[in-house]
Amino acid sequence: MPRVNEKLKSNSRKLRKSMTKEERHLWYDFLKKYKVPVKRQKVIGPYIVDFYCPTAKLVIELDGSQHFEEEGHEKDLLRDKYLIDNGYKIVRYSNYDINRNFVAVCEDIMNIIERRGEPSSVSYADTFPLRGKAIVHFVGAGCGAADLITVRGMRLLQQADVIIYAGSLVNPELLEYAKEDCEIYNSATMNLEEVMEVMISASQAGKMVVRLHTGEPSIYGAVQEQMHILDEKHIPYESCPGVSACFGAAASLNLEYTLPEVSQSLIITRMEGRTSVPKKESIESFAAHQATMAIYLSSGMLEELQKRLIAGGYAENTPAAIVYKASWPEEQKFICTVGTLAQTGAENNIKNLAVILVGDVIAKSGYALSKLYDKDFETGFRKPK
Numbered sequence: 001m002p003r004v005n006e007k008l009k010s011n012s013r014k015l016r017k018s019m020t021k022e023e024r025h026l027w028y029d030f031l032k033k034y035k036v037p038v039k040r041q042k043v044i045g046p047y048i049v050d051f052y053c054p055t056a057k058l059v060i061e062l063d064g065s066q067h068f069e070e071e072g073h074e075k076d077l078l079r080d081k082y083l084i085d086n087g088y089k090i091v092r093y094s095n096y097d098i099n100r101n102f103v104a105v106c107e108d109i110m111n112i113i114e115r116r117g118e119p120s121s122v123s124y125a126d127t128f129p130l131r132g133k134a135i136v137h138f139v140g141a142g143c144g145a146a147d148l149i150t151v152r153g154m155r156l157l158q159q160a161d162v163i164i165y166a167g168s169l170v171n172p173e174l175l176e177y178a179k180e181d182c183e184i185y186n187s188a189t190m191n192l193e194e195v196m197e198v199m200i201s202a203s204q205a206g207k208m209v210v211r212l213h214t215g216e217p218s219i220y221g222a223v224q225e226q227m228h229i230l231d232e233k234h235i236p237y238e239s240c241p242g243v244s245a246c247f248g249a250a251a252s253l254n255l256e257y258t259l260p261e262v263s264q265s266l267i268i269t270r271m272e273g274r275t276s277v278p279k280k281e282s283i284e285s286f287a288a289h290q291a292t293m294a295i296y297l298s299s300g301m302l303e304e305l306q307k308r309l310i311a312g313g314y315a316e317n318t319p320a321a322i323v324y325k326a327s328w329p330e331e332q333k334f335i336c337t338v339g340t341l342a343q344t345g346a347e348n349n350i351k352n353l354a355v356i357l358v359g360d361v362i363a364k365s366g367y368a369l370s371k372l373y374d375k376d377f378e379t380g381f382r383k384p385k
Helices: 006-017 021-029 070-085 095-100 102-116 124-131 151-159 172-177 192-204 224-232 245-252 283-287 302-312 338-347
Strands: 039-044 047-053 058-063 089-094 136-140 162-165 183-186 209-213 237-240 266-270 292-296 319-324 332-337 354-358
Touching: 006 039, 006 047, 021 047, 021 058, 021 095, 021 102, 047 070, 058 070, 058 095, 058 102, 070 089, 089 095, 089 102, 095 102, 136 151, 136 224, 151 172, 151 209, 151 237, 162 172, 162 192, 183 192, 192 209, 192 224, 245 292, 245 319, 245 354, 266 283, 283 292, 283 302, 302 338, 302 354, 319 338, 332 338, 338 354
Parallel strands: 058 089, 136 209, 136 237, 162 183, 162 209, 266 292
Antiparallel strands: 039 047, 047 058, 292 354, 319 332, 319 354
16 A cells, blocks of 8 residues: 655645635535545545545545636646546535535535445435534515526525425416426415425425525515424524515615605504404504505505504605505506505505505605715715815
8 A cells, every 4th residue: 555645644634624614514514424434635645635435435625716717727637637547536516516505515425425335324314403504495585576586595496306385476487497306386275284294304305495485584474483393393494585575666666765854764564454463563553653664465455554544643645655566577556645545556456465655755855865975974984075
């Protein structure tokens, strides 16, 4: 057996103590716990490889930005040639892959080891309770238009093995991002127990699950009850934000909710309907603040909403707006007043899927200029002139 270069051995020990963030993530959150032995910063011939699995004779390399420069690329070619000529299999992942596609990277490594070596008798699902990394992703679909989902949300849809989407509210065009073999479920026809049964069984099988909610999941998304059940099952999850309807409506109206000396607060609320609202959060109590309001799930109760806004303190001539299906192709928007909300809704047959906006900011007048760009105002980046 050829003697290992002592200088390389010393360097490999130093590298173990100074691993990059991505190397630490892959090592401590997956490879170190993997049942098939994997070594880190392993000396092979004249090189030190990032990770090495002897069972599969597999070299795993993580590439930072330097690997994509011409000099780094040439060095990688020479290194790869040596390893391949000596019977090693090489796989390379970028730092971006580790940070954004970690589940897919781990599954890819497992599949290669199983093909090249003995089956590991461990699935990715066996490792996630120890790793604490998400296998279920709650993703905000955005307010309507398919291209308003976040880039991260889109990529999660592209990687998902299972998608459970709110079919009554989510734009079906988003499902075009799913891969061909992705399992897709419409939660509009399911109850909580049925949704969780799919989510849990898929997670325990090591599948990546996307729970696709309308708008921003944290606003009227009913996500907490799902998260609690996942906690009980020790299934890790994370959330990807989305654009809520009130922000889609603001974009449609080219509106700023926080105009200086008009309103600096946005109240997001809803009317009490089939489900209750805490008494301390009545429409009247919020109306008393005279701030900007975005009112969800209330477009079928406009006459009652109008009465309660006025009772709370808004004048009848306070500007208001109704935005139906903000950012969808069938979007409709109507500027009115608090006193004509019910009439405007009735005349345009608005009964659901609309957000109601109330406040003087809708008039886009009577505001002061922001100090942010005032030449006499000092900031951490600019001195007054």
